[in-house]
Amino acid sequence: MTARTVGIHDISFATSHHVLDLRELADHAETDVDKFYIGIGQSEMSVLAEDEDIVTLATEAAQRVLERQGSEEIRTLLFATESGVDQSKAAGVYVHGLLGLSPHCRVVELKQACYSATAALQFALGIVSRNPEERVLVIASDVARYELDSSGEATQGAGAVAMVVTANPALVAIEPESGLYTSDIHDFWRPNYRSEALVDGKFSMNAYLESLEGAWHDYESNGGVAVGEIDRFCYHQPFTKMAVKAQEQLQKVAAIEASSAECMQLVGASLEMNRRVGNSYTASLYLGLLSLLNYEADDLAGKRIGFFSYGSGSVSEFFTGVVQSGYRDVLRVKEDAARLSARLPLTYAQYRELHNRVDLVEGTQFTTPHRTHSPFRFSGVEGHVRQYERVLLDHGIRGSAQ
Ligand code: HMG
Numbered sequence: 341m342t343a344r345t346v347g348i349h350d351i352s353f354a355t356s357h358h359v360l361d362l363r364e365l366a367d368h369a370e371t372d373v374d375k376f377y378i379g380i381g382q383s384e385m386s387v388l389a390e391d392e393d394i395v396t397l398a399t400e401a402a403q404r405v406l407e408r409q410g411s412e413e414i415r416t417l418l419f420a421t422e423s424g425v426d427q428s429k430a431a432g433v434y435v436h437g438l439l440g441l442s443p444h445c446r447v448v449e450l451k452q453a454c455y456s457a458t459a460a461l462q463f464a465l466g467i468v469s470r471n472p473e474e475r476v477l478v479i480a481s482d483v484a485r486y487e488l489d490s491s492g493e494a495t496q497g498a499g500a501v502a503m504v505v506t507a508n509p510a511l512v513a514i515e516p517e518s519g520l521y522t523s524d525i526h527d528f529w530r531p532n533y534r535s536e537a538l539v540d541g542k543f544s545m546n547a548y549l550e551s552l553e554g555a556w557h558d559y560e561s562n563g564g565v566a567v568g569e570i571d572r573f574c575y576h577q578p579f580t581k582m583a584v585k586a587q588e589q590l591q592k593v594a595a596i597e598a599s600s601a602e603c604m605q606l607v608g609a610s611l612e613m614n615r616r617v618g619n620s621y622t623a624s625l626y627l628g629l630l631s632l633l634n635y636e637a638d639d640l641a642g643k644r645i646g647f648f649s650y651g652s653g654s655v656s657e658f659f660t661g662v663v664q665s666g667y668r669d670v671l672r673v674k675e676d677a678a679r680l681s682a683r684l685p686l687t688y689a690q691y692r693e694l695h696n697r698v699d700l701v702e703g704t705q706f707t708t709p710h711r712t713h714s715p716f717r718f719s720g721v722e723g724h725v726r727q728y729e730r731v732l733l734d735h736g737i738r739g740s741a742q
Contacts, residue, residue, distance in 0.1 A: 345513035346468045347661055348461075349475070349506040350409050350670055351630050354400035355499040355617050357389035357712045359683035360691045365494055368688045376494050381580035381611065385618030386498040386683065387691055388483060389711035394423050395434045395728060396716040397500035398481035402435055403715065404672070405502050406477070411439065413475045414504075416467055417447045418460035420480040420622040422530070422651075424449060425726060432479065434728055438716055441477075453528065454576050455651025456480075457501070457622040462657075464505035465514055472507035479503075482621035484578075485536045488695060492539050495579045497618020501626040510670045511633070511663070512645065518659040519559025521551045528652035535698050544652060548582065549589045551656040552648055556593055559658040567594040570660060571643035572636065573607050574628040576650040578619045580611040583628070586648060609636035616680055625649050633663070634673045641665040682713065 361384050366373035376382050398419065406414075419432030430449035435441075450456040450463075457480035464476035481500035486492030527544035530537045567590060575583035587603040598606075613631035614620075620627055625647060633640065640663040650656040686694070707720035719727045 344472060344507050345509065346465045346507050347505065347509035347513040348503050348511045348629075349509040350405045350504045351501060351511060351626065351633075352401050352404035352672065353499060353501045353613070353623070353627055353630055353676065353679070354397045354404070354714070355620075355679065355683065356386040356392055356397070357684060357714070358387040358686050358691075358694070359384050359616075360387050360686050360688075362494055364686070364688040364691065369489070379581065380494060381584070382494060382615055382618060384616045385494070385496050386620075387496075387686055387694060388498050390694070390697065391708040391710060391717040391719060392712050392714065393425060393718045394421050394481040394483060394500065395425060395431050395438075395726075396712065396714055396718055397498065398431065398479045398502065399435045399438045399716040399728075400714045401481070401500040401502035402439060402477060402479055405504050406439060409475070409504050411441050411477075413473060414441060414477050415445050415474055416464065416476045417441065417445060418464060418476065418478050419447070419449045420451075420457035420460045420478070421449060421482050422451055422453050422456070422621055423481070423483045424451065427532075431481070434726070435479065438728055438730055452655045453651030453653050454482075454578075454621045454624060455649050455655045455657070457626060458647075458649035458657050458659075461503070461505065461514070462518070468505055468507055476505040477502065478505055480620075480622035480626055482623055484619035484621055485695075485698070486539065487536050488692060491541055492537070495619050497620050499617045499620030499623045499627055501620075501623040501630065503626065509664060511667050512629070512661040513664060514659065514661045517559060517562050517564045518657055519555040519557065519562060519564060520655075520657050521554030521558060522655045523547070523551065523554075525654055527654060545582065545585070547652070547654055548576075548650050549586065551650055551654055552586055552589055552658070553593050555648065555656045555658040556590060564658070565644070565660065567591070567596055569644060570646040572610070572632060572640065573646045573648070574610045574625060574632055575607065575648045576625045577611065577614040577628055578624070580615045583607050583611060609634075613676070613680065630676070633667060634671055634676055641667060
């Protein structure tokens with residue numbers, strides 16, 4: 341019998357109905373668009389329609405993996421987010437209802453800024469290691485919002501990634517060594533009374549790089565492999581240039597010289613989807629993984645990927661995984677590209693109106709117009725209860741969940 345591995349068996353993503361080309365933002369701010377396209381490495385950002393939120397994104401992403409994998413052995417659903425829709429009820433319970441999962445399933449929401457999807461993945465690996473028959477559904481779903489006309493504005497975005505974690509995974513086997521680094525700081529945070537994050541931009545970039553160094557040293561001292569034994573890297577990507585800076589920093593810390601082109605080669609394919617989605621907080625690292633698997637021209641089978649997960653505040657982790665042979669058969673490259681291209685472009689004025697609308701909504705009773713093309717929509721609030729609908733492709737309503 342072959343040794344058992346645990347890891348990511350399938351992965352899928354979802355993003356918003358709308359998209360804003362950052363040229364719109366640059367024109368409004370009278371800024372050179374290359375500051376965004378080249379300086380921070382972002383070309384577009386996903387923007388939610390009024391009837392979309394973290395639940396609809398998450399459900400769409402999860403539906404795509406479960407359509408193929410089935411939901412029978414799923415006894416745990418872990419939902420990572422920092423854009424929670426309720427202080428008590430886990431957003432994953434709505435997903436559980438909309439997808440009709442078994443009642444014999446534990447569902448919980450996890451929070452630590454952008455890091456919590458990695459905590460969810462590690463917890464899932466623990467569950468599957470204990471009982472290899474179980475499959476755990478891990479979902480990361482977020483909406484990145486900063487103030488209008490702030491320097492963080494170009495680093496907004498929205499997206500969800502769903503992963504099925506199993507024994508003998510078809511995509512990536514996660515290795516047991518990991519490095520951790522936690523530090524009580526205020527580089528980025530969002531108090532309960534705000535819909536937009538507060539951020540100390542330059543400090544946050546330094547904090548990210550210091551955490552990478554701290555997590556890397558802990559990884560080394562816990563039996564991790566050398567930088568040179570890692571074939572590709574996936575970083576949390578608040579904007580894609582941050583991943584390039586991180587790779588350069590890691591090379592410095594490990595005292596291995598690498599040109600900018602060599603660093604780019606190590607992270608390049610992982611940037612493609614994030615460049616168009618923007619920051620999706622918890623989902624960002626795993627969208628980077630999907631992007632790497634979809635867009636890397638070289639065969640990655642048997643190659644080791646290094647992952648760095650960073651969540652402001654801050655908690656971070658460095659770990660690795662090995663891509664499995666046959667991984668390309670599991671991917672949905674054309675479908676993923678079509679999902680990104682299907683987003684409807686917004687003008688700057690339309691984007692601004694949608695952004696402001698979030699804070700105008702009164703909490704207790706309202707309905708949302710039908711805008712999204714997703715099979716799931718947030719239809720409003722009745723008596724303080726969020727209403728979700730499952731929609732047929734012709735937009736006929738098929739069912740609902742509260
Ligand atoms: P800024 O200060 O307006 O930008 O905002 P800048 O002036 O530093 O310019 C950005 C880059 O563009 C620079 O490159 C410029 O040189 C370049 P760099 O020197 O850094 O390599 N540039 C140009 N390049 C080409 N052509 C041009 C041009 N003009 C300028 N014409 C900042 C940047 C990141 C601070 C801002 O967007 C921000 O505050 N973002 C939000 C915070 C953030 O993303 N932090 C990242 C680390 S923290 C993190 O990752 C956690 C997070 O995801 C949250 C969570 O964990 O939940 C945020």
